[in-house]
Amino acid sequence: MDEQIVETLRSGIQRILPAITDLRHSLHAEPELGLETVKTSLRICEALSGTSIVLRDPLLGNDVIGELRGNGGKTVCLRADIDAVPVQEQNDLPYKSKIPGIMHACGHDGHTAMLVGAALVLDSLRDHLSANVRFVFQPGEEVICAGKTLVERGACDGCDAAYAIHDWPGLPLGCVSSKEEPLFAAGSHFEIRVKGKGCHGAMPERGRNPIPAAARIVERLRQMHIELNAAEGAVISVCSFQSGNTGNVIPDTAKILGTTRYLSQETGSRIEKAIRKIVTQEASEANVTAEMDNDASYDLPVLNTSEGYRITRELAERYCDWREAERPYMTMDDFAYYLKGREGAMFLLGLGESAPDLHSPAFDFNDEALGVGILMLCLIALSY
Ligand SMILES: [Zn+2]
Ligand SMILES: [Zn+2]
Known part of the structure; x- marks a missing residue:
């Protein structure tokens, strides 16, 4: 890549960083769940107005998809979840969440802020851009897997x-990391309902207690996790066990909630079958019934292609800090669904070794990482 363009890119990023940091804080103060990202989408659209990025009609209501025309090259999709x-x-920040x-x-x-930043900088550098860049601001990443629907509806x-x-x-902090092939897993959320017959705790012979069978299922899933995890890194976690609510009544039902994680769809269906077998066996031995729902919406691992990985690694090694x-x-x-049938990669951006975990009440994105993220997104677009 022309070093002059990289210099222009770096100074362009420095210029917009204060505004992008403000945008990040305003998004942080008014977080929105799932597909209901109304204000977030409005903020994104406002930030992109005045650029030559053409917005198209949303495909899920509150997604924002825009395209910047390059000079006749390929089309690269850059995606942010919002x-x-x-x-x-639990943070005490001037911009802490106002929404309980x-x-x-x-x-x-x-x-979101980094992708807006990349859009603004790439717009100012569009004379140097061969590729068309599709900016996809996607709601509903957490739990509902809206990215799959968005891709099915043509976002990509x-x-x-x-x-x-x-x-x-x-x-x-500021370190870029990724790998070829699976970076993230696929997985499922399961719910097992064991049904017996409730009765007085003093007269267990008059009912069929679902708890011992459910407890055996939990223990066998733990054993299965230990074996699978050692053999192929897969995960089975029971995360919730609910049954009964007092000390002298045998309940009718016991409910087990959990999640599985695996690196190939083949492993996923093998795990599901094995869990179903355990559930059926334990229920029939205890003379109770059981049913299981398995939601495998996220059934595809994030599979970075070798070309996508190579481009990411080479740019990061040259212009940032890289860690395999x-x-x-x-x-x-x-x-994962954006990479189905096309090249590309997801990469990780370091927030610092002692940063609080994702999904923790003490988490806050580190603004010091914004510039590197914008730089990487721009470099990738310019490399096509
Ligand atoms: Zn998350
Ligand atoms: Zn996330």
Whole structure:
């Protein structure tokens, strides 16, 4: 890449950083959940007005998709997720969340601000841009996997490549990291309902207690997790067990909630089958019934292509700080669907080794990382 352009890029970023930091704070103060990102979308549209980026009609109501025309090259999609998490913020910040029970605990305020920043800088450099750049501001990343729907509805149609950032506590501040193939896992959320027959706690012979069977299921899932995790890194976690509410009544039902994480769809269906078998066996041995729902919306791991990974690594090594990710992380991200059938990569942006974990009530995106994120997004677009 022409070093002169990189210099222009760096000074362009310095110029907009104060405004982008303000934008990040205003998004942080008014977080929105799921697909209801009304104010967030408005702020994004306001920030992009006055540029030559052409916005198209939303595909999910509150998504923002815009395109900057380059000089006839390929089309590159840059994606930011824009939704928040149902967590009560514990930080005491001038811009702390004004919405009770909701906060930007996953740093999507940072993702959004960085993509707006990249859009503004690339707009000012559009004479040097061969590629068309599609900016996708996506709601509903947390839990509802809206990225899958957005891609199915055509958000990425005509794009040759797609890239996205996820901020990453634990990684040195401003450091860029990624790996080839799976960076993040696929997974499912399951619910198991064990049904017996409630009765007086003094007369267990008059009922069928669902709790022992449910407890055996939990223990067998723990064993299965230990074996699978050692063999192939997969995860089975039971996260909730609910049954009964007093000490002398045997309840009718027991409910188990949990999540599985895996690196291939084949492993995912094998795990689901194995859990179903355990559930059926334990229920029938205890003369109770059981049913299971398995929501595998996030059934695709984030699979960075070798070309997408190479471009990201070379730019980061040359212009930022690079650290190879040694193994995939078992978190999930619906950016996986943007990479279905096209090249590209998701990469991690370090927020500092002692930064609070994602989804923690003490989390806050580190503004010091904004500039590096914008730089990487711009460099990727300019490299096409
Ligand atoms: Zn998250
Ligand atoms: Zn996230």
